[in-house]
Amino acid sequence: MKELKTLVQKYKAEIIDFRRDLHQHPELQFEEFRTTEKVAEVLDQLEIPYRKTEPTGIIAELVGANPGKTVALRAYMDALPVQELTEDIPYKSLEDGKIHACGHDAHTAMLLTAAKALKEVQAQLKGTVRFIFQPSEENAQGAKAMVAQDAVDGVDDVFGIHVWSQMLSGTASCVVGSSFASADIFSIDFKGRGGHGAMPDACVDAAVMVSAFVMNVQSVVSRETNPLDPVVVTVGKMDVGTRFNVIAENARLEGTVRCFSLETRDRVEKALKRYAEQTALMYGGTATLEYNYGTVPVVNDEEDALFAQELIKENFGEAALIQKSPTTGGEDFSYFTEHTSGCFALVGCGNPEKDTQWAHHHGRFNVDEDAMEIGVELYGQYAFEYLNK
Incomplete structure (x- = not known):
């Protein structure tokens, strides 16, 4: 030594x-x-x-x-x-x-x-x-x-x-x-129906869908995982809309999930899919989750x-x-x-x-x-x- x-x-x-x-x-x-x-x-x-x-x-x-x-x-x-x-x-x-x-x-x-x-x-x-x-x-x-x-x-x-x-x-x-922790990457594509910003009743606003998802998704951590088993769900990027007076037809977000348990990882992935699909459905649109396992x-x-x-x-x-x-x-x-x-x-x-x-x-x-x-x-x-x- x-x-x-x-x-x-x-x-x-x-x-x-x-x-x-x-x-x-x-x-x-x-x-x-x-x-x-x-x-x-x-x-x-x-x-x-x-x-x-x-x-x-x-x-x-x-x-x-x-x-x-x-x-x-x-x-x-x-x-x-x-x-x-x-x-x-x-x-x-x-x-x-x-x-x-x-x-x-x-x-x-x-x-x-x-x-x-x-x-x-x-x-x-x-x-x-x-x-x-x-x-x-x-x-x-x-x-x-x-x-x-x-x-x-x-x-x-x-x-x-x-x-x-x-x-x-x-x-x-x-x-x-x-x-x-594990380090996974996810992306979600929300699909609505675009149109004129002055006529929202004729559209399905993807911006509203993606916003609702971001506001609600932390409940996956607070209500669907063991509080003694740490997990982080972060939305780091959103891309939505094309112009100030156009209802957004498409929205895409990207984020990461970090945890110490493979069981928790699996549970969070399933919850993200459910939250995305049900949020989109509530507003009359659709959502597709892509979940990529990292470390x-x-x-x-x-x-x-x-x-x-x-x-x-x-x-x-x-x-x-x-x-x-x-x-x-x-x-x-x-x-x-x-x-x-x-x-x-x-x-x-x-x-x-x-x-x-x-x-x-x-x-x-x-x-x-x-x-x-x-x-x-x-x-x-x-x-x-x-x-x-």
């Missing part, structure tokens, strides 16, 4: 430089070609064998001197279509309308640095460390693509990290059980989560470990844990003195770079101690 801690300090400047380079050159989902090449360059220097996945991404393996299990460490590389609003940083995004607004640049830098540190203790490793540099997390497709390309074949355990601006730098969390909930394995908690306390002190409540944010790490045991940790990167407390996906989001040391060390210690325990 002391040796890995020393190695992390040795590479501190390199962690920051690599992260800042990625921050200046953000790439969106399945477009992370430059990022993939930058990671490959470092792996070549380290003489760690790897293979590129399609269309982007890398899977590398470090085989220890002694036989043993295989543990996978996962990070992701994609940015967001968000305009960077921070003006006073020397590594501001050079891509208009694109920014690493969720910390994936830090994740990639942390995992790559963990690979450097583990390479130096390769002779002490019993087993294999697999490094998964995943593309396209923001649209929940990357993990699925990596699994299809054998990312978890032969893996005994998988560990992931996300920097978290809503936690103070110097802290970390890895809860037992539910960590992230399943991330549920941390109990033994793994407790193991990670002990590592946090041993390496960073008792005060560093916090029990962060589950979030209804989505996370496609769940596609890995469908195939093997594992857990997912959060590393605090919020620091008001450095203006890094902004919410994820905000244009001013940034990372307290001192927090990346904890991420690197936690990656390295988890792999080393898992294989050697």
Whole structure:
């Protein structure tokens, strides 16, 4: 443990430089070609064998001197279509309308640095460390693509990290059980009968239908689901009407459902369909629901989560470990844990003195770079101690 801690300090400047380079050159989902090449360059220097996945991404393996299990460490590389609003940083995004607004640049830098540190203790490793540099997390497709390309074949355990601006730098969390919610997308098309705005009696107003649905749909949460089983139904977009004096014939809305139970997910989907169809029928129109399953909930394995908690306390002190409540944010790490045991940790990167407390996906989001040391060390210690325990 002391040796890995020393190695992390040795590479501190390199962690920051690599992260800042990625921050200046953000790439969106399945477009992370430059990022993939930058990671490959470092792996070549380290003489760690790897293979590129399609269309982007890398899977590398470090085989220890002694036989043993295989543990996978996962990070992701994609940015967001968000305009960077921070003006006073020397590594501001050079891509208009694109920014690493969720910390994936830090994740990639942390995992790559963990690979450097583990390479130096390769002779002490019993087993294999697999490094998964995943593309396209923001649209929940990357993990699925990596699994299809054998990312978890032969893996005994998988560990992931996300920097978290809503936690103070110097802290970390890895809860037992539910960590992230499922993240589904739905759309509903309402159909009425258009006409002149001065003659509503001759029409069926889709604007009224969609408005009534939005006002009533939260009853699905308050009256049709278990109050002890959290669920969120959000309507984020509506498109209705063509002109100020035309009764709308068509209306379309889009939204998301987040929950921690697959049974609740199924119940909400059926309720949305019923609410949409009956609301439209009440006004003389029709409605069609399209419901697309996204990620399943991330549920941390109990033994793994407790193991990670002990590592946090041993390496960073008792005060560093916090029990962060589950979030209804989505996370496609769940596609890995469908195939093997594992857990997912959060590393605090919020620091008001450095203006890094902004919410994820905000244009001013940034990372307290001192927090990346904890991420690197936690990656390295988890792999080393898992294989050697």
